[in-house]
Each structure stands twice: as structure tokens, then as C-alpha cells.
Amino acid sequence: MSSRRVVIIGAGYAGVMAANRLAGSKQLGDLQVTVVNPVADFVERIRLHEVAAGSRASAAVPIRSVLGGRADFIEDSASRIDPDNRQVHFSSGRAPLGYDGLLYAVGSGHVSSGVPAGAYGFGDAKSAVRLRARLSQLGEGAAVSIVGAGLTGVELVAEIAERYPLLRARLVSRGIIGGDLSRSGQRAVRNRLAALGVEMLENTGVQRCDDSTFTTAGGVTLHSDCTVWTAGFSVPDLARDSGLPTDAEGRLIVDESLSCPDYPEIFGAGDAVRVPDSVGSHLRMSCASALPLGAHAADNIIARLQNRSPAALSAGYVFRCISLGRKAGLIQTVTADDRPRPFVVGGRLAGLAKEQVCRLTLSWIRGELRRSGSFTWPKGPLPADVAMPVEAR
């Protein structure tokens, strides 16, 4: 039998996890794995707030330091997928590449639409470098406003406030800051931000902004030398442009096994896919989801190539790990479907744990090179778990 090829589009957490798991698998000796990514770096996106604040020079590591030698690497962007002819086309114009299996793992970036002119979008490597340059130009007392108090906004404002104590760092939240944390988690985040001197504006929507001000939905205009938009990640248009089924945000629609309903040889994993609610209503765009999705998709690609039925995804969470500057953090324990439990760990210990988790992500990815299938993850929620309110337990 001639060798079969799996093409993986995107070398982020999901893509490289899957590539190593597939390339290391002994179940398909004749398998060729080819990874496509626009640059020859793996970007540790979970460290981009460190890069933006200047506490870390770069979040990029050479792709070959995480991607095993048994996988081929093409430095290029996929410009179109032709699902009928099973080919990937490239932006550079190089010859299209055929596949027997495809993994769509193009991830996400910063919000491209909806960021008001005058604000800095944040979420990918370029935006982190741009923001770092701007922060380094600001003088003492300049106001930096981070809009959006999700995990990214909280981590970014803490990092900036710690690194630049002479700037006025401000976190602007449409709701309560840490609203999706337990009461003890909320307290820990607020105490830490207050200790760093972060001004917290809650229940405040931002309507518009320019280079030096922003205006709230309530019509109040505040001075801001740098306004950063962290709310929501956008996904590339590749699936939509290729005529594949997508949701309104452009995420590839997959079934419970992560395969594309119309094209069973195409699988998806990570931020750029929409998993059905039956197995994924609790899943958020995160590295914590991208790794299990990438691993599960790899296992199902093998199953499909062996004419076995792919298995439904079951993936859940145990905790959220948030950095609050270099010297502190928060570990928020959660249910499998990501609802906060009362127990949290804060302070320096949690900061060290978060750093350890960042390192572990790379170890888990590299671990697949030594032993394919070594990465395991918490199972998803059982229907009975989802019904019960946690803080009341």
C-alpha cells in the first residue's frame, strides 16, 4: 500500500500536539505527517502578556524544538482547502499538497473587527510586540486602559502594572471583575490588582476611543494614553473561504468526534473549531482545550485511516490557572464543565504553579515524541454534574 499523508494546518498547541502524536504512532507505519505554518516558530500564546509587558523577550520557540523530526514542516500559509480533491493550496503559490487526512488547527488571533480605531487589539504575537513598543514610550503617570476583564485582560493588566509601576493601569469590565470566579477567587484577584495599584472600572462598557481618550456607554470620557482591547479572539477565514461548514464566527463546524460532517477525512481542533454542545458547550478557547482536542483528533484520524469508527470527545477541566504578574497567581478549582468550585490557591505559590503549567504544556507536546499517546486529560462532565450549582454544594 502506498504511504498516506495527513496534513496539519497550524502549528499551535492543537496542531503540534496532534502532529507528534500521529508521527510517533506505530499503528500506521506508512503515515507521512506534514505540518503547515506561516512561520518556523511555535508561539507560546499563553505567554504573550509577558511579551507585551516586556517581562519576557519573546514567546516564540523554534518549531523543531517542539515538532518531532518524523513530521515534515512547510513554512507557508494555507490559502484554501479543496475538500473535493483533497488538496491544500498555499499563499506562496507552491504546488498544492494532497492529503488522506487533514487537521484544521489554525487557532485564533486578536479581535480584528469591533476594535475601535485608536485602540490596540491584543491576542497574537504581532499585537504583543506592537503593544510592548507603545508601553515603552509612555512616561510616568500615563494611563493604560485594558478593556475586557476575561482571563487575558486580567493577566495583561497585572503584568503591566507590575512591570510599569509608574503607569496608571486600569481594567475596564462590562460586568464584575472575576465574575466567572468563585467568591474567594474574585477576592484574590481584586486584592492582587489593588495591591498593584490597578484602577478597576466595573459594569462599564466602552463605546468609542481615540488616541488619548475613551468614552463609556454611560457617556463619561476618560483620558487614556493607550487603550487595549482584549475582548474575544477572532478566527481565520480559511474554513469559510474554502466552502467548509462554519458557524457565524467562522469556526469550522465539527461533530462529536471532531470530524467535519460533510468531509469525514477532515478533522478540527483548537480555537478555530466549533464543537457540538452535546460534548463541548463548556469548552472555551484555551490552550487547556486545544491540547486535548489536538490529541483526540489525532487518535480519531488514526481510527479513520484504519477504517475504525472515531470516538466522541470527552474533555473537561480541573482548574484555571491565572498569572497575576510574575510574583503571584490564582488557581481556581473548577468542575469538569468549568464552573468555579469554592477552593482557590492564591499568592506566590499559585504564581509558581502557573509558571510550571506553562512549562508543562511544552513537555506534554514533546512527550508525544517519546511515547505517542502519553498525554491524557480530564474527562468531560456527566449530564448529572451539569445540573447542580457548585457554590451551593
Ligand SMILES: Cc1cc2nc3c(=O)[nH]c(=O)nc-3n(C[C@H](O)[C@H](O)[C@H](O)COP(=O)(O)OP(=O)(O)OC[C@H]3O[C@@H](n4cnc5c(N)ncnc54)[C@H](O)[C@@H]3O)c2cc1C
Ligand atoms: C495573552 C494570552 C494568555 C493566554 N493564557 C492562557 C492560559 O493561561 N491558559 C489557556 O488555556 N489558554 C490561554 N490563552 C489562550 C490560548 O493561547 C489559545 O486558546 C491557544 O493558543 C489555542 O491553541 P490553538 O492550537 O487552537 O491555536 P494557536 O495557538 O493560535 O495556533 C494556531 C496556529 O495556526 C497558524 N495558522 C493560522 N492560519 C494559518 C494558515 N492559513 N495556514 C497555516 N497556519 C495557520 C497560526 O500562525 C498559529 O501558529 C491565552 C491567550 C493569550 C493571548
